[in-house]
Amino acid sequence: MKTVSLLFTSDEHGHLKGAPSIQRAVEEARRENPTLLLSEGDLFEGSAVSTLLGVEPARELLKTAGYNAIALGNHDFDRGLKVAREWVEGAPCPVLAANIHEEDGSLLRGTQPSKIFDLDGVKIGLIGVTTPDTPNTCPAGATKGITFSDPADAVQQEAARLRSQNVDLVGVMSHLGLAADRTLAAQVGGLDFILGGHSHDTTATPEQVNGALIAHPGCFRHGAGRLDLQVDQGKLVGHTFRQIAITADVPQDPAVTELVKGYENRMKAPLSEEVTELPEDLEHDPDHLGDRCEKLLAQSMVAATGAHIAFINQKFMRTGLTHGLLTRGQLMDALPFDNRVQTIKMKAGDVLRMLAESTRRSDQTSVIYEGPDVNQMHPDAEVTVATTDYLLSGGLGYIQGDLRDKAADFGLVRDAVEKFLRNTRGKLKL
Numbered sequence: 001m002k003t004v005s006l007l008f009t010s011d012e013h014g015h016l017k018g019a020p021s022i023q024r025a026v027e028e029a030r031r032e033n034p035t036l037l038l039s040e041g042d043l044f045e046g047s048a049v050s051t052l053l054g055v056e057p058a059r060e061l062l063k064t065a066g067y068n069a070i071a072l073g074n075h076d077f078d079r080g081l082k083v084a085r086e087w088v089e090g091a092p093c094p095v096l097a098a099n100i101h102e103e104d105g106s107l108l109r110g111t112q113p114s115k116i117f118d119l120d121g122v123k124i125g126l127i128g129v130t131t132p133d134t135p136n137t138c139p140a141g142a143t144k145g146i147t148f149s150d151p152a153d154a155v156q157q158e159a160a161r162l163r164s165q166n167v168d169l170v171g172v173m174s175h176l177g178l179a180a181d182r183t184l185a186a187q188v189g190g191l192d193f194i195l196g197g198h199s200h201d202t203t204a205t206p207e208q209v210n211g212a213l214i215a216h217p218g219c220f221r222h223g224a225g226r227l228d229l230q231v232d233q234g235k236l237v238g239h240t241f242r243q244i245a246i247t248a249d250v251p252q253d254p255a256v257t258e259l260v261k262g263y264e265n266r267m268k269a270p271l272s273e274e275v276t277e278l279p280e281d282l283e284h285d286p287d288h289l290g291d292r293c294e295k296l297l298a299q300s301m302v303a304a305t306g307a308h309i310a311f312i313n314q315k316f317m318r319t320g321l322t323h324g325l326l327t328r329g330q331l332m333d334a335l336p337f338d339n340r341v342q343t344i345k346m347k348a349g350d351v352l353r354m355l356a357e358s359t360r361r362s363d364q365t366s367v368i369y370e371g372p373d374v375n376q377m378h379p380d381a382e383v384t385v386a387t388t389d390y391l392l393s394g395g396l397g398y399i400q401g402d403l404r405d406k407a408a409d410f411g412l413v414r415d416a417v418e419k420f421l422r423n424t425r426g427k428l429k430l
Contacts, residue, residue, distance in 0.1 A: 001237065002120060002122055002230075002231050003228055003229065003231070004036075004119040004122050004124070004228070005035040005227070005228050005229075006035070006038060006195065006225075006226070006227045007022075007036070007037045007225070007226050008037070008173075008215075008217055008225050009040070010039060010040035010073075010175070010195075010196070010216065010219065011073065011197050011198065011219035012039065012058065012220065013044075013047050013219065013318070014043070014044050014046055014047035014049040014051075014057065014058055014336070015047050015220040015221045016049055016057060016061065016264070017221065017260070018220070018223065018246040019259075019260055020252035020254075020257040020260060021246045021252050021253075022065075022223070022246065023065055024250065025224060026066075026224075029226060033119075034120040034122070036117055037065060037067045037068050038070070038071075038126070038195060039067060039069075039070040039197075040070075040073070040174060040175050040198075041071040041173075041175035042073030042074065042075045042076060043058045043062070043070065043073070043076065044057075044058035044059075044087065045076065045336075046336045046337065047333055047336050048271055048333050049263060051332055051336050051338065052266075052267055052270065052271075052332075053263060053266065053267070055083070055087050055090070057263045059087070059091065059092065061256070061259060061260075062092050062093060064255055064256055067092070067093045068093055068117065069096055069128070070091060070093060070128075070173075071095075071096050071128040071129070071175050071197075072084075072088075072095060072108075072111070072128070072130045072175065073130065073198065074130065074131055074137045074175065074198070075138075077134055077142050077143050078337070079142070080139075080142050081143060081146065085109065088108065088110040088111055089110050091110075094112060094115050095112070095128070096114060096126060096128025097111035097112075097113070098113035098114060098127050098151075098154040098157075099129045099130060099132065099151050100130055100146055100147075100148055101146060102145070102146060103147075108146055113127060113128070113154070114127040114128070114158045114161070116162065116165065116167055122168050122169070122231050123165075123166065123167045123168045124167065125159075125163075125165070125167040125169070125170045126172070127159065127162070127172050127173065128173045129151040129154055129155060129172060129174050129175070130148065130151075131148070131151075131177065131180065131198055133148075134148055135148065136395065137395065137396065139395065140393030141393075151174070151184055152183075155188050155191070156187075156188050159188065159191065163190070168231055168234040168236075169192040169236055170190065170191055170192055171192055171193040172184065172193070174194050174196040174198075175198045177198040178196060178199045178201045178203070178216055179199070180198075181194045181209075181214050182209050182214065185209035185211075185214060186209055186210050188210075189210055190211070191212040192212060192213065193212055193215070193227065193229070194212055194214045194215075195217075195225070196214060196216045197216065200219040200286070201216040202217065202218035202223070203215050205241060206239070206241050213227070215241060218243070223243055223245045223246050224243075225241070225243055226241065226242050226244055227239060228240045267329070270329075271328055271329025271332065272327055272328075273327060274325055274326070275327060275328055275418055276326050276422060277326065277426075278321060278326050279323060279428075280323045281320065281321070281322050282320050282321040282322075282430070284319060284320035286314065286315045289314055289368045290368055293320055293321065293334070296421075296430055297310075297317055297335075298310040298312055298369075298370030298371075299420065300417040300419070300420035301370075301386040301387075301413065301416055302370060303419075303420050303423075304341055304386070304410050304411075304416035304419065305343045305386040307343050307371075307384040307385060307386035308372060308383040308385070309351065309369060309370060309371025309372065309383060309384075310369070310387065311354070311385060312367065312387070312388065313395070313396055314363075314367065316337075316339075316388070316390075316413075317334055318333065318334055318335070318336060319333055321334060328418070331417065331421075335413060335414040335417060337390075337413075339388045339389055339412070340388065340409055340410070340411060340413065341388065341409070341410040341411060341412070341413050341416050342386070342388065342404065342408060342409050343384050343385060343386045343387075343410065344384075344385055344392060345383070345385075346382070346385045347379060347380055347381065348374045348379055348380070348381045348382075348383055349380065351383060351385065352374055354367065354398050354399075355369060367391070367396075386410075388413060389404055392407055
């Protein structure tokens with residue numbers, strides 16, 4: 001019997017802080033067993049690091065850490081297809097994407113559907129898939145020229161091809177989300193494991209669905225997952241799993257520490273500027289609507305525009321804000337995306353339909369609402385709505401078509417929040 005290890009991260013979103021400690025865990029696994037280091041996507045977009053420095057830090061960390069393969073996430077397309085292609089072409093390891101296609105039906109240039117790794121005689125076939133909802137979650141036009149096919153069909157086809165090459169284990173590197181991973185395992189038999197991301201879940205122990213182990217490592221490099229697989233005569237006969245949590249006493253890898261410190265030094269001046277002083281924590285749970293961080297976001301947009309109401313989609317804000325000195329860097333980590341505040345005239349009845357759709361969904365694609373009760377208005381009454389260019393472009397499907405050319409623009413959402421916090425210093429009420 002042989003044991004092989006899979007170390008994996010996901011939804012790093014450009015965050016670097018935990019990388020040196022994760023790397024020590026990787027080196028420990030490599031000393032013990034043949035090991036693969038993997039990422040399940042969303043590597044470089046969604047933090048102050050990526051906002052200021054682009055894809056470079058994420059790419060260099062992949063190289064320094066020695067990642068063996070990565071999947072693509074939906075946010076890897078946020079900056080458009082040109083940047084996504086550059087990301088794929090510059091990646092220092094294979095990029096697995098079985099369900100992303102060019103217009104002629106071929107796979108996204110520079111990617112491959114799967115790869116076989118030989119770990120001390122144990123042949124593991126890994127298949128990469130990305131959520132087919134990517135075009136709806138990216139800015140309008142970001143994925144124009146490519147398509148996303150059904151993940152189950154792609155995995156079924158690729159798994160059969162891998163088995164024909166006599167692999168011992170078939171696994172999936174998935175950026176679909178935990179619920180979709182369960183569905184994938186139920187639809188495609190014979191999978192040994194699914195290492196997942198997208199939904200930012202942290203699984204304490206792997207779920208087992210239709211014989212497949214499903215594990216998620218959390219997000220933002222707060223930790224990593226380690227799945228040890230026991231293989232006997234080409235069959236998976238046992239496993240152990242643990243989440244590697246990053247705490248202050250976890251040792252750090254010197255090479256990765258040096259790399260991270262270099263990027264932190266480059267960002268120190270622009271990110272250390274004080275915005276305000278917060279008397280208490282503004283906690284934020286991205287899986288639930290209407291907390292004080294989201295109220296701060298909506299009130300800032302109303303204040304910036306003079307609109308009657310504001311709409312923001314769930315998970316637009318990524319982290320909470322802690323009491324004490326609030327710096328521009330902390331605000332940028334909470335609001336990393338360069339979306340813009342825009343206003344448009346809408347009928348009260350259309351607003352109500354959007355709210356009804358949000359209630360029907362009751363998931364991470366819901367929207368939150370700040371303003372007067374539109375139920376008390378005549379359906380044809382006109383209201384000024386403040387929202388983001390993302391939602392006005394048709395993101396998440398609440399608005400049909402792209403209405404940005406009909407909207408008034410008020411600058412970056414992040415700048416509106418910063419101005420609101422400065423103006424309400426000492427008297428913030430949420």
